[in-house]
Amino acid sequence: MASSASPVVVKAGYWFFGPDLNRQIAEIPSxxxxxxxxxxxxxxxxxxxxxxxxxxxxxxxxxxxTVRVRNPSVKTLLSIGGDGTDLSAVVASSDKRKNLITESIDLAKKFHFDGLDLCWLYPSKADQEGPFASLLNEWRSALDLDFAETTQAANKLLLTAAVFHHPGIPDKDGSITFNYLNPAIITAVNVKLDWINVLAIDFYSPSNSPEQTGPVHAWRNPREQNRCGSEGIKKWIDGGIAANKLVLGLPFYGYEWILTNPSSLSGFFAPARAASELPMAYRDILDEFLRGTYETVYDSQYYAVYSHKINGDQWIGYDDGLCIFGKVREAIDLKLGGYFAWRVGADDNYWTLSRSASNAVRDNAINNPSEITEESTIDKSIMVGDHQQKSDQNTRTSTTSTTTSTTTSTTTTADTSTHTASINICNIL
Known part of the structure; x- marks a missing residue:
């Protein structure tokens, strides 16, 4: 069985070794x-x-x-795999699965991790569905056996998995090649895992949208309904996965395009070409991209932001503090298990996105959402990047709407910033 009850809300984050090591682990606001x-x-x-x-x-x-110095109660998990790792040969073999399970448990216990995470990005064939379920079942059985031998509740390891944003993983032609809603996998997720981390990210990127921009990590998308986080979450739940087993991914990065006609078309779905297929960390967006004169537009319908250079052709889509706060509130309303940051080290120097997410659930909001009021919600100063903190506190105005989609438009130079907004994310300001 899955380990003891999860906290009221999971507030998790991935730390990537490699890209994040230009920051010290001790800096993480655990x-x-x-x-x-x-x-x-x-x-x-x-x-x-x-x-x-x-x-x-x-x-x-x-x-x-290291991370327990600032927060002794934080739980740590060792994530196995990651982007570009092909686990198909291991998952297909019972002997290799056994080795993976045994050695991962040994590593976790030796170095005081509180759990293990399978990050297979991603399975790609239907014949992998059965072995995938077998791995989860066997892993949990091994953890239960280990727990029985230690007899200490504090030593019971968590088990989670990172998964695609929709339960069906498509091929290039759109046909489903791997389905997480295989009955064996549904049972394994609901019974054997503590939760799954749903990577509700990259709906539009230079690799999958090379000729136009888009709401990169959209929560809703009336134009292309299947390319958004809310639709993916709905399909997971409709497919039989318990809502509290779903933890929502929050991207801390964006993608850049070069506009084709910047003087006339500069919003979502504008003609463009890829500037780079590599993601840009949120802190780098603030430090490198948003210098000089630019316009930033926040669209509450998508929970998405884009910025483009005025009198220029650079365009970047990403999530800022407003997007992050709104998505977490949506997760609360849907009674999901919580959220996770993908990836923590990409946040800015003020940990703007991490604070925005955490503040969306403070005051036990997951159990008492009606108690979220203007007095108990997030400070303006951490809703956007550090480059805008002072000016936004003075110039931001807001109204609340639950039925209409509106946008925020920001024009910023090195010395000035103006910001007006009409937003629909429940009295965040």
């Missing part, structure tokens, strides 16, 4: 999180063995104790 993931342990495709990447071995080993 007081804003209930769970922190260290990613990613390496799997040997020939044996199923699990090890830390050699170049980051010491950082992995000390991660749990």
């Amino acid at each position: 007081e804003l999180f209930t769970h922190l993931y260290a990613g990613f342990a390496v799997v040997n495709s020939d044996t199923g063995g699990v090890t830390f990447p050699p170049e980051y071995e010491e950082q992995f080993q000390t991660f749990p104790d």
Whole structure:
């Protein structure tokens, strides 16, 4: 069985070793999180063995104790796999699965992790569905056996998995190649896992939308309903996964395009070409992209933001504090298990996005959403990037709407900022 009851709301974040190491692990504001993931342990495709990447071995080993300095109650999980890791050969073999399970548990216990996470991005064939379910079942059985031998509740390891934003993973032609709603997987998720982390991200990126911009990590999308987080969550729930088993992914990065006709078309779905297929961290967007004169538009219908250079052709779509706050409130309303940041180290110097998410659930909002009022919600100063803090406190105006879609438009130069807004995310200002 899954481990003891989860907290009222999961407030998690992934720390990627590699991209995040230009920041110190000790800097992570672990007081804003209930769970922190260290990613990613390496799997040997020939044996199923699990090890830390050699170049980051010491950082992995000390991660749990380091983040507990600021928050002794934070739980740490070792995430296995990560982007670009093909686990198909390991998952298909019972012997390799056994090695993966045994060695991952040994690593977690030796270095004081509180749980394990399977981050297979992503399964791609229907014949992988059965072995995937088998891995989850066998992993939980091994954890239960280990717990029975230790007899200490504090030592019972959590087990989670990162999954695609929709329960069906499509091929390039749109046909479903792997379905998480296989009955065996549904049972494994609901019974064997503590929760799944739904990567509600990358609905529009230079790789899947090379000729036009888009609401990169849209929560809703009336134009293309299937390309948004809310529709994916709905399909998970309609497919039989308990809502409280779903933890919503919050992206801390964006993507850049070059506009084709910047003087006439500069919004979502504007003609454009890819500037780069690589994601840009939120802090880099603030530090590198949003310098000089630019316009930023927030659309509450999508919970999405874009910025483009005035008299220029650079365009970038991303999530800011308003988007993050709104998505977490949606997760609360849907009674999801919580949220996770993908990835914590991409936040800005003020941890704007991490604070926005955490403040959306403070005051026990997950159980008492009606108590969220203007007096008990998030400070304006951490809703947007540090480059706008002072000016937005003075110039932001807002009204509340629950039925209409509106936009925020910001024009910023090196010295001035004007911001007007009409938004629909429940009295956040």
